[in-house]
Amino acid sequence: MxxxxxxxxxxxxxxxxxxxxxxxxxxxxxxxxxxxxxxxxxxxxxxxxxxxxxxxxxxxxxxxxxxxxxxxxxxxxxxxxxxxxxxxxTSQDWVTRYRGQLLPAMQGFVGIEAEAQEIRAYHPQVVHGLLQTKAYAEAIYEIEKPIEETTSEFVRVNVALRMERKQRVLEREPDPVKLWVILGEAGLRYAIGGPDVMREQYEEITRLAKLDHVTIQVLPVNGRGYRASSDLAILDLGDGLPLMAQVDNAWGAVSTSDKPKEVARFTRGFNQMISSALPSEETPEFMQRLAREL
Known part of the structure; x- marks a missing residue:
């Protein structure tokens, strides 16, 4: 049920x-x-x-x-x-307490994400939020701080939100979300926060990749197949609700659509990248290799 x-x-x-x-x-x-x-x-x-x-x-x-x-x-x-x-x-959702620090579109997406049955996502530039460690997330927000003109309180709240998102999605009982993520190799090599932060992050990806409900692939920089230019996610909410597609743009906005043609286009693109990415069984070894290169 x-x-x-x-x-x-x-x-x-x-x-x-x-x-x-x-x-x-x-x-x-x-x-x-x-x-x-x-x-x-x-x-x-x-x-x-x-x-x-x-x-x-x-x-x-x-x-x-x-x-x-x-x-x-x-x-x-x-x-x-x-x-x-x-x-x-119209009742109070768990994400409501973060409302003051979130764009309206992002607030809606986070709520949808936590209720999905399956999420397929592609992140070319940085590690996907649901895979991030606390230290990596903090480093990301600190890097963006002078550009976005955010405060230390904003960083604290959004890191807390990211960790709660991760817990609610990956540890949901009795049916955690089935997560399939394709990460860009270039993003994995981007040394966010320094060697110690990256080493811990590689270990976390390795741990998560071994979970039955999580699949993680790496799209190598020398691949010749199709690759999307920005972050995207496809969410299956089940129970007769339509598939949802979410795309980030360069201005930091989040666009969400349930239009069948748009969702189908992103799904085809994701499936093409699955074929171009390294097999998921190779992800732990790839993370170990990156850690050795630090």
Whole structure:
């Protein structure tokens, strides 16, 4: 039996169902638009877009009831199911306490990540956050500090968040997330924090690579196959929810999409990199080799 979803998962579920109902309603020969849906309500088009993508719940349950009425949903039992779903969706999630130090898009992604059944990710420049040691994470944030103009408190909070993300994803009971990560060799050779930090990080990757639910591959610098230019992740949330793709850009923003064409494109790219990367069985030896070269 699947565990009950947290607030982020319930928001995604609520948004997906509402979007499905809206798009099933034909207006002037086309699926109802968000602009048409919010007419006569107190909900803005932008707010409905955020609701449908799982970024927001209804603060006023009356707005939800009014929207459902506009969609022709008049069965009280069905309405109450939506109300209960929204109640769960607007509850306090574990990531809420980090809200002040996170971009809104990143807050949503972290919540999704912790509820995924499977995550496939590619990180070309640095070690993936879910594989990082505390010392490595601290060194990353310290390097970025003068560029991002962040504070020591920001570093402390975000390192704590990263470690909690790691624990919630990789040690979740009774079903930890299945994680498949492809790391770029160049990123692994980038000496963040100095030899001791990197040696500990290589040991941690070796430890994690031996877990049954974790697969780690290295994409060598001399490979000739396809390689994505930026971080990406593909998340399988299960239980009828769509696959999600997340991509970082050069400006530090996080973009998340459940559009089938976009997710399919990233999936094809990830599968190509699996073929180009070293076999996962070679990862422990590769880490030992990097440690010897320090």
């Amino acid at each position: 699947a565990a009950k979803r947290g607030a982020t998962g319930r928001r995604l579920e609520l948004g997906l169902q509402l979007r499905g109902i809206r798009e099933s309603i034909v207006v002037n020969g086309r699926p109802m638009t968000r602009k048409h849906a919010v007419q006569g309500t107190k909900i803005s088009e932008a707010a409905l877009q955020r609701i449908e993508t799982g970024s927001l719940g209804f603060r006023n349950v009356g707005d939800l009831r009014k929207l459902l009425a506009k969609y022709g949903v008049d069965d009280e039992e069905t309405i109450e199911l939506f109300v209960e779903m929204n109640r769960d969706a």
